[in-house]
Amino acid sequence: MSLSDDWRGWVIYQIYPRSFADSNGDGVGDLPGVMAHLDHVASLGVDAVWLSPFFPSPMKDFGYDVADYCGVDPLFGTLADFDALIARAHGLGLKVIIDQVYCHTSDQHAWFAESRADRTNARADWYVWADAKPDGTPPSNWQSVFGGPAWTWDARRGQYYLHNFLAEQPQLNLDLPVVQDALLAVARFWLDRGVDGFRLDALTFAPHDPALTDNPPAPPGPRSRPFDFQLKLHNQSQPGIVPFVERIRAVTDRYGGRFTVAEVAGDNAVEEQRTLTRGSGRLDTAYGFDFLYAPHLTPKLVAAALGQWPGAPGEGWPAWAFSNHDAPRAVSRWAPESDRAAMAALNLLLLVSLRGTVFLYQGEELGLPQAEVPFDRLVDPEAIANWPKTLGRDGARTPMPWRDAAPWGGFSTVEPWLPVDARHLPLAVAVQETDPQSTLALTRRLVALRRSRPALQTGALRMITDAPDVLVAFERGTGEDRLLCVFNPTGMAVDWVPGPGWTTIESVNDDSGPVLGPYAARILSREGSTSPA
Template identity: 55%
Template sequence: MLTAGDTNWWKGAVIYQIYPRSYQDTTGNGVGDLPGIIDRLDYIADLGVDGIWISPFFTSPMADFGYDVADFRDVDPLFGTLADFDRLLEKAHSLGLKVVIDQIYSHTSDQHAWFEESRQDRTNAKADWFVWADPAPGGGPPTNWQSFFYGPAWTWDARRGQYYMHNFLPEQPDLNLWNPDVRAEILDTLRFWLDRGVDGVRLDAISHYLQDPDFRDNPPKDHPAPAKPSDLQDMVHTVGLPQIADFMAEIRTVLDAYPERFAVGEIGGADPLGQAITYADPARTLQTYYSFTFLFQGPLTPTLIRDGLEDASTRHPEGWPTQVFSNHDATRAVTRWATEGVAAEASPDFAQLLNLMLLSLRGSVCLYQGEELGLNQTHVPYERLVDPEAIKNWPRTLGRDGARTPMPWDRSSPHAGFSTHEPWLPIDSQHPALAVDQQDKNDGSTLNLTRAILAVRKTRPVLKTGEIEFIETNSALLAFDRFNTDERLTCLFNLSDQSIQFQLDPHRLAALAKDLPQRGVLEGSCAHLPAHGFLFVERSH
């Protein structure tokens, strides 16, 4: 449990991501809701995380399932009411949980009142609140810019006789954040939620906040591997503009007026770390950044982990990353990184390895709902797909629906205890066996091992905020030390499906950490790890 007055509580914190549509349904309509989250807050507090991040629950026509916001300051009736949110906030705080909410400032829904006014003509009060442009000479879109979901990033609007820009769906027009009036309204929206009592915000898609004001074409990408047209472009004029840092500084000024609040920015693009250097400078802009270092990468090797963290510490030594292996947009890590030729995806050993590794890395952590259970990616058949990106680009981009299927609570209940009605996405056939009620009573389950390391993180500052130093192994063994002035902890993870022996430095005393889970044997200074084994070893300085 966190204590009041901890200004930097977010540093090293573990935030549990809730995708509300799929967490707990209390109304019987097959869709999760805010009262469902309230009902499960005791479970989350018992898990041992520091707080929750709730994906969008705002008023929305749900073209992109809540990331198309029609009212930034209200709750969609599908999820409940503002009063429900206030109850959620109150109960979470009573349990010692911080509450972080998504904020989507790069775009709105096309049904937002701002856009409905903006599209009427070129002279209204909000005419310049969105990104509008005339057709190219001879007709057609103003630029070659492509949306990230599919097709051109421009849609024609007959009322204005212009195109409007959208980085995502046509139903998600981009705000013109070059306009100071738009920025002021966005900052007021941030204050609305901070005044309500939220402890932090996760800023969605900040790399897309600004576009080239001169509307220059994006150049082609060298050696593209296209799944959709946007993969063919180097999006230098639509992603990651340096001036975005100035708006991040304005957001930080607002946050600093509210004690103990923070923001984590989702940073994408070709070089997210390069953007993080200015967008997430703890002294001036955002306190931390949502790292894409591992989210879409593979295969899982010691080099992938080591290079990712060492690159960050070298290029952005003052920065603080938020580590993540899975989320609502990416294929679940236990499936994405399953060892070839081995049913690692179905093995609790592999899921446990991933969770213990994630929770041992330097940085804060976002743990996506179901990771504590070791859930695999669900195969959603074409006829059950609801994600517009997945449908349009089938069968190439299927990560979102398969990662968003409902949380399994009770193996014997209809729909695994998520709902009394057929859920909006199907329950994976393997998930009921991994349900909370099944794992709760098994000391060696993924759930209970995750609880165990989360408990230790609260008592060991070295795991929360300590430094990291990697150890050369020349094998599939990931080895690193977490250390501070008081202690040194060697963390060993066998990423392979074969047993490994590793000789630790014999000049440093070594003993297994008694408070941490172990899967392996330490004989003197020689570590023996089975497939997907892990050891935590106390070392002398």
């Protein structure tokens, strides 16, 4: 059996361990650093923590190139540190969800070392190998997310191997049952250690077309990478993903009350999210990139994203994130610097109002803008390769500011792996703790509001179509709990008066008059509506 339906209304706090807190003075965050600050996370009122990878890795992609699925990289600590973190989190009432990277490993993984040795060893087929075309070119035209062909020649085997990301991230052959068995054993290893669920990274890249059919060209549109020139019909989103997902769910169900969420990208992400979460034998939820790379927050964007999940029987359940370790922070995408604090407040109220499980990225509770990282400090391979066309991921991964007066924001006692943006220091946790009007105080209040109103946790959602077209407006409701949620994501004031019977119960950037000011938002309750708070 899955978790109770409570998980549908969860707020999950994402921690990127490299950048959360450094406990041993090496400039890199670690698991003891995370554990030392779990009180802060619990104080937000969130339900769970998602930990980005902490496994042994050569760190070519900062942990998403796993060299050992069942260990902790010494950079982050030990298995004993992880066990202590789990115990501390559970003591604070926090669930712990960890990343699982099942579509590829590091090229330093023992499985790949054996697989590449020759074509006859026990793991020869554990990765995707293929002969060159007669002219020596790669087996297909597939392109890597990070640029260039998705194939690298290996002289040991005299074949190409597939990698949808870096060449150092060879693709596992998920069509092979023995590979699935090995990955499910990994899942059981962590479940036995007490984890409460998994975030499944880049899951739709896991299976591939065994015929290695070329991808067709994509229609004209924005393109910054060769990857964008193709429709990913054959190296992504193959039918074999569904039986594997059902096997994952069967394992987690044996442990009871475990949570599963998939990251789903691609040209048909919403349909795939629905497929992977349909019924009771697949994943609990999945999230896409509707908001994560959107350059502007608009009513059209919100209506389109939410409208894809109308609540039909057997449809599955969505999840939402505005920012994470892969995307530029939303406040910097959606508002000018002068309006950052106001947009941060609106974003928080919108996020907790959405129908679906929601993710809050570390620093989002402080209203952190995207950090500025000079070219000579970049470490993200995608950012370096595409400079200056893409912002890259480093600006969302800079150290968490704990204290404004301490060197490097209290993150470490030495120069961190990424620089601390000076604009982050006045927004440090210690500064905001003493300010009842801070973004941090607002986060705690809004998470508490979501937890107190069934309508916000699991209620139905109906878009309001007669509001001014610059506003985002929808109703949430379940049982007798009825709420009206209205947001002005623009820098202009907008005339708006609710219908009779509505009373404001929460607002940001607003004086509750007949005008919604710039970046103002309100949650209103219908007269006669009840709240368990």
